[in-house]
Amino acid sequence: MDTIYNLKFLTLLTRFSVCFLGCSLIYYTYRYWIRGERYTKDAESPDKVAIVTGASKGIGKEVAYGLAKRGLHVIMACYDMKSGLQTQDEIIKKTGNTNVKCMHLDLSSFKSIRSFADEFLNSGSRLDILINNANVFHMKRRLTENHIEKNIAINYFGHFLLTLLLIKRMSQTVPTRVINVTNWVHRCVEIDPTDLLNQRQFCGFMAYARSTLANVFFTLALTERIENTGITCNCIHPGISLTSVIDRQSSESTWFQPKLLAKFLSNILCKSDRACADTIIFAAIDISVQNLSGIYLSDCQIGQPGANVNNRNIAEWLWKKSEEITGETLCDLPNNFKFLKKIIKSFDELMHGRERDKTTAILQKNLNTHVESYTAVAVAAVTGEKEKQRTAHFYQVHQRSARSNMNTSKLSGVLNFARKWIQGGQFYSNVRIDGKVVIVTGCNTGIGRETVLDLAGRGAHIHMACRDYKRCEITRQEIIAKTGNHNVFNRELDLSSMDSIRKFVAKFLQEEKRLDILINNAGVMAMPKALTKDGFEMQLGVNHLGHFLLTNLLLDILKSSAPSRIIVLSSLAHKYGEINRNDLNSEKSYNKYNAYSQSKLSNILFTQELAKRLKGTGVTVNCVHPGIVKTDLGRHLVHSYIKKLIDPFTYYFFKTAKSGAQTSIRLAVDPELDKVTGQYFADCRMQKVAASARKNNNDAEWLWQASEKMTRLSSHTHPV
CATH class of the missing domain: 1.20.5 (Single alpha-helices involved in coiled-coils or other helix-helix interfaces)
Structure with a gap:
């Protein structure tokens, strides 16, 4: 048994x-x-800025984490600031990326959306990626403060308004991407023009589904309107994830009770939030979809939307109705394609021999890649005649965008090459200058800021000499936080005032016993006529006379600290300048461009003459052309409306402030340049100055004597 x-x-x-x-x-x-398909690639350009709505939890949290982990600057736009700040701290701790910031955004309030957009735009930050992720699923009918049903107000109208408010900023740093998160349930409903706001009858599921369908229509309508602008717009089905929905519904509906059982079943039957986030991250950063617009993505692949997106009339009606409800219309965006066709011709003339062949090969490769992408879309669209008819509208929109992007794709290689080329020489050495005392003028923004940031990272003891004490203090704190170097000091210096210069020097000599590096960085450019406090024309006064006096007052301590270095920032504009002996101070006539060029030529002549006078002292002096750099320096150069027109193209054809600082940094720290003096550098290499700075040495001596008299230098100290 x-x-x-x-x-x-x-x-x-x-x-x-x-x-x-x-x-x-x-x-x-x-x-x-x-x-589904997982996405594990790193970002091609980790310095990009992304806004993610609804990022305090769920899929949005995982998207923010995934982007931060890849090095992007992430703005978390959250309704619940307490939860958002906790998530922000958690992401920073996990990724080590401190460029994660939580900002308040209530998508149910048009006032809050406009306030968020104003705060972001006023910050001056670029915007490369806008991810419209936030969504709600309310089973009970609820109204916003604008008297709109919450499902469609938050999921659709809020993101519609936010996108229109931010898209102008996105057009300034193309290529950029708009990503609208939708859901497969959009297939189950139709848009009812007679009851868009769900006023006659309400079903929570149907209201949510209509809001997701509205996002697909929004993607298609926006794609048509942004052709040739360098902005793309795609919609994403991330997958089925109920975790955040359960959290919202547990307190208002018995449908999700008991909560623990619902969570258990969702963990078994649904995607994790991290898996859902992968398709959104793929659409945000993957290079293969950079030039694709108007497509529907699911599981990191191009998918098919529902047959109910065919109706073009509904898409147009919904767009106009949305503009009416939100009170916002799409601004005029620059058509980048016409401009880029001229660019490719000019770069074609610049490239010769192997470099030209190499660039052509890159363009051809990009072109072939996109041909394959569009062919795949076409195959997916014609899986059957009936299916082809059902999806005709969606793919017609995509193919129209594809044809446009096919033309621009062959330009993207040239533009990327152009951007790398325009950045010029870079200084990659890790040489340390621990304990060396440095003065940098005009360093609260732009090239000066990047110079201080780099030198602080090398251990220098830095005095930031700036006119605006408050802005300088903000920059100083940022630099200390990034480098961990607390030997960075904020000192007030107004180069348009001889009295301020003398006070700065007196205070410095009380605080320090040595000076190893002096970087005369500050400057003004092409500004309307103005006078310094001492009656000098502003550009001559700040760019030349101010630094002339500052340098001479510091020469004794520089000599006693030898070997030491002086770096003077000039400009390529010196080649257009001439020293006007009859009207050096522009009292008889004034042209802002001539005055600027004269001041930059003065910088070079000052460098040459000072190098002669300092021979044998151990103090070297060289001047720098930083390049054409996108900074605040050129704010007076052109009218504001022209500046707005050229802003989108500065990304490709202007140096960054960091690249502009490279030559100054090399001259300050490179041991190979210990004994090099009286030279002119650009792109980290020694260059020839213009003929006007070479042919007549009498100008340099005459300018020195004139500068001594104007600054009353001889009455305060013994000049060299």
Whole structure:
């Protein structure tokens, strides 16, 4: 009997084990399938700025984490600031990326959306990626302060308004991307023009589904309107994830009760938030979709929307109705394609021999890649005649965008090459200058800021000499936070005032016993006529006379600290300048461009003359052309409306402030330049100055004597 019972027990155990193993295999196979395609690539350009709405939890939180982990600057736009700040701190701790910021945004309030947009735009930050992720799923009918049903107000109208308010900024740093998060349930409904706001009858599921369909229509309508601007717009189905929905519904509906059981079932049957976030991250940063617009993505692949997106009339009606409800219209965006065709011609003339062949090969490769992408879309669209007809509108929009992007794709290689080329020489050495005392003038923004940031990272002891004490203090704190170097000091210096210069020097000499590096960085450019406090023309006064006096007052401490260095920032504009001996101070006539060029030529002549006078002292002096850099220096150069026109193209054809600082940094720290003096540098290399700075040495001596008289230098100290 015992043997029989043992056999029965073993049989039951075997059956149970087989059943358990079979169920486990089915479960893990299902989990692998439901998880979908994972995205693990790093970002091509980690310095980009992304806004993610609804990023305090759920999919939005995982998107923010995924982007921060890849080095992007992430703005978390959250309704619940307490939860958002906790998530922000958690992401910073996990990724080590401190460029994560939480800002308040209530998508149910048009006032809050406009306030968020104003705050972001006033910050001056660029915007490369806008991810309209936030969504709600309310089973009960609720109204916003604008008297709109909450599902469609938050999921659609809020993002519609936000996108229109920010898209102008996005057009300034193309290529940029708008990503609208939708859901597969958009297939289950139609847009009812007679009841868009769900006023006559309400069903929570249907209201949510209509809001997701509205996002697909929004993507298609926006795609048509932003052709040739360098901005793309795509919609995403991230997958089915109920975790955040359960949290919202547990307090207002018995449908999700009990909460723990619902969460347990969702963990078994649905995607994780991290898996859902992968398709959004793919659409945000992957290079393969950079030039694709108006497409529907799911599981990191191009998918098909529902047949109900065919109706072009509904898409146009919805756009106009949305403009009416939100009170916002799409601004005029620059058509970058016409401009870029001229660019490719000019770069074609610049490239010769192997470099030209190499660039052509890159363009051809990009072109072939996009041909394959568009072919894949076409194959997916014609899986059957009936299916082709159902999706005709969606792919017609995509193909029209594709044709436009095919033309621009062959330009993207040239533009990327142009941007790298325009950045010029870079200084990659890790040489340290621990303990060396440095003065940098005009360093609260732009090239000066980047110079201080780099030198602080090398251990220097830095005095930031700035006119605006408050702005300088903000920059100083940022630099200390980034470098961990607390030997960075904020000192007030107004180069348009001789009295301020003398006070600065007196205070410095009380505080320090040595000076190793003086960087005369501050400057003004092409400004309307104005006079300094001492009655000098502003550009001559700040760019030349101010630094002339400052340098001479510091010469004794520089000599006693030898070997030491002086770096003077000039400009390529010196080649257009001439020293006007009859009207150096522009009292008889004034042209802002001539005055600027004269001041930059003065910088070079000052450098040459000072190098002669300092020969044998161990103090070197050289001047720098930083390049054409996108900074605040050129704010007076052109009218504001022209500046707005050229702003989108400065990304490709202007240096960054960091690149502009490279030559100054090399001259300040490179041991190879210890004994190089009286030279002119650009792109980290020694260059020839213009003929006007070479042919007449009498100008340099005459300018020195004139500068001594104007600054009353001889009455305060013995000049060299």
